[in-house]
Amino acid sequence: MHASSGLRRALARPVDGAALAAFRALFGALLLIGSVRFAARGWIASMYVDPGYHFPYWGFAWVRPWPGPGMYLHFVALALAALALALGLRPRLAALACFLLFTHVELIDKAAYLNHYYFVSVVLLLLIFVPTRGDRPAPAWALYALRLQVGLVYCFAGLAKLRGDWLLRAQPLKTWLAAHADFPLLGPLFARPETATIMSWAGAAFDLTVPFLLLHPRTRPPAFAALLGFHALTGMLFPIGMFPWLMSASALIFFPPDWPRRLRARLLRALGRPVPGDSPHVPKDRPPVPGDSPHVPKDMPPLSRAGLAALTLHFAVQIALPLRHHLYPGDHAWSEEGYRYAWHVMLVEKTGTVSYRVRDPASGRVFVVHPEDALTAQQAAQMAIAPDMILDYAHHLAAQFAARGLPGVEVRADAFVAFNGRASARLIDPAIDLARERDGLRSRPWILPAPP
Amino acid sequence: MPTMRSCPLRPVLTALSLGTLLFAACGPADSARRDLLAYLADEVIEPRQAELAQAAVTLAGATRSLCSSGEPGPARTAWLALRAHWGVTAAFAFGPVIDQAQAGPLDYWPVRSDTIEAAITGAPAAIDGAYIDGLGTSAKGMPALEYLLFAPPTPTGPRCDYAVALADDIERRCAEIAAAWHDEHAEALRNAGHGSAVYPSEQAGLDAVVNATIENLYRVVKTKLDRPLGNLTGSDPDGSLVESRFSDNGHNDIAANLDGFERAYVHEGLASLVAAKNPDLDQRIVDQLATARIALTAVPRSLQDAVVDQRGAVQTLRDEVDALRRLIKLDVASLLGVTLSLSDNDGD
Numbered sequence: 001m002h003a004s005s006g007l008r009r010a011l012a013r014p015v016d017g018a019a020l021a022a023f024r025a026l027f028g029a030l031l032l033i034g035s036v037r038f039a040a041r042g043w044i045a046s047m048y049v050d051p052g053y054h055f056p057y058w059g060f061a062w063v064r065p066w067p068g069p070g071m072y073l074h075f076v077a078l079a080l081a082a083l084a085l086a087l088g089l090r091p092r093l094a095a096l097a098c099f100l101l102f103t104h105v106e107l108i109d110k111a112a113y114l115n116h117y118y119f120v121s122v123v124l125l126l127l128i129f130v131p132t133r134g135d136r137p138a139p140a141w142a143l144y145a146l147r148l149q150v151g152l153v154y155c156f157a158g159l160a161k162l163r164g165d166w167l168l169r170a171q172p173l174k175t176w177l178a179a180h181a182d183f184p185l186l187g188p189l190f191a192r193p194e195t196a197t198i199m200s201w202a203g204a205a206f207d208l209t210v211p212f213l214l215l216h217p218r219t220r221p222p223a224f225a226a227l228l229g230f231h232a233l234t235g236m237l238f239p240i241g242m243f244p245w246l247m248s249a250s251a252l253i254f255f256p257p258d259w260p261r262r263l264r265a266r267l268l269r270a271l272g273r274p275v276p277g278d279s280p281h282v283p284k285d286r287p288p289v290p291g292d293s294p295h296v297p298k299d300m301p302p303l304s305r306a307g308l309a310a311l312t313l314h315f316a317v318q319i320a321l322p323l324r325h326h327l328y329p330g331d332h333a334w335s336e337e338g339y340r341y342a343w344h345v346m347l348v349e350k351t352g353t354v355s356y357r358v359r360d361p362a363s364g365r366v367f368v369v370h371p372e373d374a375l376t377a378q379q380a381a382q383m384a385i386a387p388d389m390i391l392d393y394a395h396h397l398a399a400q401f402a403a404r405g406l407p408g409v410e411v412r413a414d415a416f417v418a419f420n421g422r423a424s425a426r427l428i429d430p431a432i433d434l435a436r437e438r439d440g441l442r443s444r445p446w447i448l449p450a451p452p
Numbered sequence: 453m454p455t456m457r458s459c460p461l462r463p464v465l466t467a468l469s470l471g472t473l474l475f476a477a478c479g480p481a482d483s484a485r486r487d488l489l490a491y492l493a494d495e496v497i498e499p500r501q502a503e504l505a506q507a508a509v510t511l512a513g514a515t516r517s518l519c520s521s522g523e524p525g526p527a528r529t530a531w532l533a534l535r536a537h538w539g540v541t542a543a544f545a546f547g548p549v550i551d552q553a554q555a556g557p558l559d560y561w562p563v564r565s566d567t568i569e570a571a572i573t574g575a576p577a578a579i580d581g582a583y584i585d586g587l588g589t590s591a592k593g594m595p596a597l598e599y600l601l602f603a604p605p606t607p608t609g610p611r612c613d614y615a616v617a618l619a620d621d622i623e624r625r626c627a628e629i630a631a632a633w634h635d636e637h638a639e640a641l642r643n644a645g646h647g648s649a650v651y652p653s654e655q656a657g658l659d660a661v662v663n664a665t666i667e668n669l670y671r672v673v674k675t676k677l678d679r680p681l682g683n684l685t686g687s688d689p690d691g692s693l694v695e696s697r698f699s700d701n702g703h704n705d706i707a708a709n710l711d712g713f714e715r716a717y718v719h720e721g722l723a724s725l726v727a728a729k730n731p732d733l734d735q736r737i738v739d740q741l742a743t744a745r746i747a748l749t750a751v752p753r754s755l756q757d758a759v760v761d762q763r764g765a766v767q768t769l770r771d772e773v774d775a776l777r778r779l780i781k782l783d784v785a786s787l788l789g790v791t792l793s794l795s796d797n798d799g800d
């Protein structure tokens with residue numbers, strides 16, 4: 001009890017709120033840009049309006065796209081909420097609106113899952129509770145929570161790379177870098193297999209260490225430079241959208257909590273303008289301490305027990321989710337069991353193809369279904385490598401045939417996947433009637449073992 | 453603990469970094485993909501498109517002769533020759549044929565005879581290109597002309613005038629495709645990633661090539677075999693759904709599609725990249741192509757009869773071509789880092 005009280009008091013230690021405000025503003029701005037970019041590329045229509053079928057998340061099948069122009073209005077609302085978040089207008093309410101609107105979109109279709117979309121949802125969830133008014137002090141827990149959240153992304157992304165494919169076979173980087181042999185200046189290097197090995201090891205080391213290096217004042221500048229270089233390079237090499245921008249901006253949370261104020265002061269001094277609060281008695285490069293100014297008061301009320309419990313629960317979930325794949329047999333990068341929400345970023349090169357054999361037991365008639373005809377290219381590509389989505393579509397086919405007057409059909413899948421440079425192999429037991437298999441959190445024994 | 457500011461190794465690290473970049477910049481460039489794209493553009497695709505255009509010219513002339521002589525033989529022979537060239541070029545159906553939206557007007561199947569008859573009945577006395585342009589895809593192109601040339605009766609009068617107009621339309625479209633390849637697209641593919649206006653990287657050019665080979669094989673599996681076999685509808689095989697059924701040329705169509713794949717793959721084609729990275733996979737592809745050809749040989753020449761009478765043999769052919777498609781779509785695409793289906797969505 002006493003320890004809890006001490007911890008709650010320590011977590012309530014006041015810090016300058018400027019960094020949190022900057023984080024909120026940058027995050028809101030990127031969310032706004034991302035929403036506009038999403039609309040401008042026509043993805044609202046191609047991903048949420050045009051498709052006749054969406055792959056539901058387990059337990060969230062009730063989340064559907066809005067009819068008519070609803071999805072467009074949804075994105076307008078999201079952009080406005082993101083703008084409010086960026087400007088700091090009722091920031092918690094704006095964060096709540098962004099969280100609900102963004103997460104609703106993401107829950108419509110599993111085919112659209114991206115790690116950085118999940119990251120956006122989780123950070124928006126935190127921003128609902130984190131005070132981000134730059135003109136007021138903030139409790140330390142707010143800063144620590146965001147740092148921990150960002151740090152977990154890198155740490156789990158690094159842990160996920162500690163596997164034979166990544167470190168010993170340099171896959172999938174060997175394949176991906178060779179495809180960029182015409183990249184300006186570095187292309188010839190990318191064509192060399194040893195480059196993939198070096199970059200694989202460097203990438204794992206980077207992910208595992210960068211949050212810690214960003215925390216330490218001496219290692220922060222080179223670590224941040226490396227981070228910017230890393231994300232710039234991956235952004236140029238791979239079609240990962242807003243991910244490099246999000247992570248680069250998020251890394252600023254590891255800087256001292258008053259970094260925006262210091263940066264502003266430095267800019268004003270460079271311009272020869274007076275700096276508010278500048279005192280000749282205080283060294284200009286000394287970090288502010290509690291009591292220095294209204295931005296950092298001496299004391300704040302301790303974090304409530306409920307607040308501590310909520311934080312603990314949140315991060316317990318954030319740590320458990322990326323580790324849950326250990327509960328499943330086999331290689332999770334092949335089976336994708338426990339693969340989502342685990343920061344397995346750019347970890348595998350997988351290509352798949354699937355067709356279904358639908359058998360009507362009453363007549364014995366067999367139908368071959370090529371799902372590409374009814375899905376978008378994005379959906380078809382994602383489904384072909386994900387057993388849970390193959391199962392979803394099997395259930396969808398069974399329902400479709402039932403609606404056509406053929407109830408109780410058997411649905412079997414001929415699914416093949418090429419994985420990290422290995423020869424293609426069957427993913428699903430072709431003898432299993434998937435129409436009879438239920439979705440859920442339990443392991444799926446009908447997923448065949450990964451090829452050696 | 454030294455900081456970066458005071459680190460004595462900084463000059464060494466800087467020199468090493470610059471040296472690495474210099475080495476990278478001056479090091480030998482990997483020209484395999486560029487060589488492949490140049491080979492395909494100059495030695496395979498552009499010549500084949502030119503042959504297709506020339507075959508279309510021959511067909512147009514032969515169709516005119518039919519109207520004056522009443523002898524359908526030369527026109528039929530010319531149609532079969534054009535069809536063979538078209539089947540080959542299907543393996544690299546990207547670029548102009550897509551940009552100009554030519555595939556539908558040239559090769560829409562299944563043919564709708566009632567639509568064609570209605571178009572003939574409604575045609576003006578002098579059928580011109582504008583009239584043909586205004587028709588739907590099911591009333592024109594190679595299948596519609598095949599219907600007129602091969603299905604009785606031998607066309608005469610307005611019916612033959614319509615056939616000539618169709619042949620002229622086919623000639624014009626094939627010429628447009630060939631011209632686009634000759635004037636711009638071969639160069640664009642050859643220079644992919646090196647100033648190409650179409651392909652911003654070598655990989656983008658390679659993506660287009662590989663995706664076209666996959667689409668070619670997929671079309672054989674699904675449209676040319678699954679459909680007449682009744683696989684898509686769970687029904688009995690139906691020979692009337694075999695492509696080129698009026699000329700009974702479905703067997704040759706598939707042979708030409710496999711020929712086209714072979715031209716894109718062997719020699720200095722895709723095999724040059726695949727064999728360099730994974731010789732075993734290259735051998736599997738060569739073997740699978742041979743197996744698919746053997747399966748095709750085992751199917752009687754009349755595919756529309758064979759789907760009914762020799763369903764097992766046709767199903768085997770379908771499965772072997774599908775196995776070849778999988779090798780390209782999965783193993784080759786994965787090996788070469790190809791982006792399938794050219795989806796522009798983000799990933800991570």
